[in-house]
Amino acid sequence: MAWERFKKLLEEEKVRLEKELSQIARKNPENPEDWEVKAPEMNPMVSDQSELADMFEELETQAGLEYQLEERLKKVNAALKRIEDGSYGVCSVCSEKIDEKRLEANPLAKNCIEHTEQ
Numbered sequence: 001m002a003w004e005r006f007k008k009l010l011e012e013e014k015v016r017l018e019k020e021l022s023q024i025a026r027k028n029p030e031n032p033e034d035w036e037v038k039a040p041e042m043n044p045m046v047s048d049q050s051e052l053a054d055m056f057e058e059l060e061t062q063a064g065l066e067y068q069l070e071e072r073l074k075k076v077n078a079a080l081k082r083i084e085d086g087s088y089g090v091c092s093v094c095s096e097k098i099d100e101k102r103l104e105a106n107p108l109a110k111n112c113i114e115h116t117e118q
């Protein structure tokens with residue numbers, strides 16, 4: 001089966017995720033798979049407690065979002081790798097073909113319905 005359609009979907013998602021990530025994080029120069037959250041602009045003149053609290057809250061929110069985006073990007077990259085090495089669309093537990101409708105709903109699926117990780 002040709003996976004071109006899924007490959008295209010995954011590559012589009014990869015571009016979108018990297019774009020979103022690049023707004024709040026930067027690639028770790030020593031490990032391109034890893035992203036680090038950019039610290040918000042720290043204003044050394046800020047001494048107001050509530051402003052500081054806002055800044056930390058923002059950093060926390062960004063860290064959470066960064067984590068989600070990075071995890072998703074890892075899964076997209078793993079799926080693209082499976083297309084490359086020919087293991088895409090096959091359940092990693094029982095080696096049965098994954099239903100194409102299921103892949104359409106979730107191109108990151110790596111298990112059949114029976115072996116879906118909860």
Ligand SMILES: [Zn+2]
Nearest residue numbers: 091094112115
């Ligand atoms: Zn299975």
